Amino acid sequence: MAYPPIIEPGRRLALLCLLVSCVALAGATRPSRRDLDINIGGGGGGGGISIGIGGGGGSPPSSPSSSEPRPCDFENERLYRAYLVIQKFKRTVTCDPQRITSTWTGTDLCSKTSYQGFFCEHPPGITDRTIASVDFNGYRLQSSSIRGFVDGLPDLALFHANSNDFGGAVPGLGSLQYFYELDLSNNKLAPAPFPTDVLQIANATFVDIRFNSFYGELPAGLFCSFKRVEAIFVNNNQFSGCLPSNIGDSPVNYLSLANNRFTGEIPKSIARNANTLLEVLFLNNELSGCLPYELGLLAKATVIDAGTNRLTGPIPASFACLGKVEQLNLANNLLYGEVPDALCRLAYPWTGRLKNLTLSGNYFTSLGSCCWDFIKDGRLNVDRNCIPGLPNQRSHEECAKFAHQPKSCPVNTYLPCKKYQQSSGEQAKAATTVEEEFKYRTYSALHP
Numbered sequence: 001m002a003y004p005p006i007i008e009p010g011r012r013l014a015l016l017c018l019l020v021s022c023v024a025l026a027g028a029t030r031p032s033r034r035d036l037d038i039n040i041g042g043g044g045g046g047g048g049i050s051i052g053i054g055g056g057g058g059s060p061p062s063s064p065s066s067s068e069p070r071p072c073d074f075e076n077e078r079l080y081r082a083y084l085v086i087q088k089f090k091r092t093v094t095c096d097p098q099r100i101t102s103t104w105t106g107t108d109l110c111s112k113t114s115y116q117g118f119f120c121e122h123p124p125g126i127t128d129r130t131i132a133s134v135d136f137n138g139y140r141l142q143s144s145s146i147r148g149f150v151d152g153l154p155d156l157a158l159f160h161a162n163s164n165d166f167g168g169a170v171p172g173l174g175s176l177q178y179f180y181e182l183d184l185s186n187n188k189l190a191p192a193p194f195p196t197d198v199l200q201i202a203n204a205t206f207v208d209i210r211f212n213s214f215y216g217e218l219p220a221g222l223f224c225s226f227k228r229v230e231a232i233f234v235n236n237n238q239f240s241g242c243l244p245s246n247i248g249d250s251p252v253n254y255l256s257l258a259n260n261r262f263t264g265e266i267p268k269s270i271a272r273n274a275n276t277l278l279e280v281l282f283l284n285n286e287l288s289g290c291l292p293y294e295l296g297l298l299a300k301a302t303v304i305d306a307g308t309n310r311l312t313g314p315i316p317a318s319f320a321c322l323g324k325v326e327q328l329n330l331a332n333n334l335l336y337g338e339v340p341d342a343l344c345r346l347a348y349p350w351t352g353r354l355k356n357l358t359l360s361g362n363y364f365t366s367l368g369s370c371c372w373d374f375i376k377d378g379r380l381n382v383d384r385n386c387i388p389g390l391p392n393q394r395s396h397e398e399c400a401k402f403a404h405q406p407k408s409c410p411v412n413t414y415l416p417c418k419k420y421q422q423s424s425g426e427q428a429k430a431a432t433t434v435e436e437e438f439k440y441r442t443y444s445a446l447h448p
Contacts, residue, residue: 095142174200217241248272265289313409321417341368
C-alpha cells in the first residue's frame with residue numbers, strides 16, 4: 001500500500017494560504033460599502049471596532065478629520081447650528097478686503113476676538129446664548145446671495161449690512177420671531193419690485209433698503225404692517241407711481257422717500273401722522289398737485305423736505321403751525337403767491353425753531369414783512385423767484401409766462417392752531433441746538 005507523501009508543516013501552511021487566496025479570487029465580486037464594514041465587538045453597539053477592507057492594497061480610508069468641531073464642542077446646540085450656517089455662508093463670500101471672514105473660526109462664536117460682526121445674547125425666556133445680531137456695516141463683503149444665511153439664524157433680531165456687495169433677493173424673514181431691524185442699504189440686490197417678504201417682519205422698528213435697485217410702486221402694506229416702526233428708508237431706488245393713500249396709518253417717526261420717481265399728490269392722510277412723524281423727505285421725485293394743507297398739521301416734525309418736485313399753489317396758512325420745524329425745504333417747485341409772514345416768524349426763537357427755510361426756484365411774488373430779516377442772515381433763501389427788488393430772480397418774461405398760466409389751487413387761510421409760543425425751556429434748548437452741528441436721521445440717510 002502506498003502512503004501519501006509526508007508534507008512538512010511549513011510547506012503545508014504555505015499551500016493552505018495559496019489555496020485560500022485562489023478560492024477568494026475565484027469567487028470575488030465588486031464589494032458593496034456594506035460588505036466592507038466588519039464590526040467586531042458587542043453586538044453592534046457603540047463600543048465595536050470598525051475595520052475597512054479596501055481593494056488593491058492601497059492605504060485604508062482616513063477617518064473624519066479630528067479638527068471638525070462636534071456639537072459637544074460648543075456652548076450649546078443653538079450655537080452649533082449657527083456655526084454650520086455661518087460656515088456655509090463663509091464659503092459663498094468671494095471678496096473680503098478686510099479679511100473679516102478669517103475671524104470666523106473656532107467654536108467660540110460669542111468671543112470678542114473672533115467671529116467679527118456677530119453678537120450673542122439670550123433670547124427672551126431662554127437660558128442659552130445664541131447669535132442675536134449681525135452687523136456687517138461697511139465690511140464690503142461680496143456674496144451672490146444672503147438667502148439661507150439671514151433666515152438660517154432663527155434667533156436673529158438685527159441684521160445690518162450697509163455698504164456690502166450682497167446680491168440676489170431679500171430672504172424671507174417672517175419665521176424669525178425676534179427679528180425687528182433690517183438694514184440692506186447700499187448693496188447690489190437684484191433689481192426687483194419692493195420685497196414683500198419684508199412685510200412679514202411683524203415686530204419691525206427699522207426698515208432700510210435705500211441705495212439699491214428696487215422699482216415699481218410701494219405696497220400699501222408698508223404703512224400698515226408695522227405697528228412699532230420708527231424708521232422707513234427707501235430713498236435712492238427706482239420706485240415710481242403714486243404714494244399709497246394710507247401713508248398716515250403708519251406710526252413711523254423717520255420717513256425717507258427721496259430720490260425716486262414717485263408721481264401724483266402727497267396723500268392727505270399724512271395728517272394722521274401729526275403725533276408721530278418727526279422727519280419726512282419727499283425730496284427729488286415727480287410729485288405734483290397742490291402743496292397740501294395737511295403738511296402744516298405735522299406738529300412734531302423737525303424736518304419737512306419736498307424740494308425738487310412739481311408741487312404748486314400758495315403756501316397754506318397751516319404751515320404757520322409747524323412750531324417745531326427746523327428744516328423746511330420747498331425749493332424747485334411751482335409754488336407762487338406770497339411767502340407768509342406767519343411762516344417766517346417761526347424763525348424767531350420765542351415763536352419757533354426754524355433754522356432753514358429754502359424756497360428758491362419757485363414763482364413767489366412777494367414776502368411777508370418779517371421775512372426780509374431772515375434773507376439777510378441766510379435762513380431764508382428765495383433765489384430764482386419773481387420777487388421785485390431782490391437779486392438773483394427769474395427774468396420778467398419767465399415770470400409773466402407763469403403768471404398767465406391757469407391756477408387751480410385754493411388759497412387756504414384757515415389757521416388750525418393757536419399762535420405758537422415756545423416756553424422758556426424750549427427757547428433754551430433751541431439756543432443750544434443752534435451752536436451744534438445739525439444732524440438729522442433722514443438727511444444722513446441720503447448718503448450711502
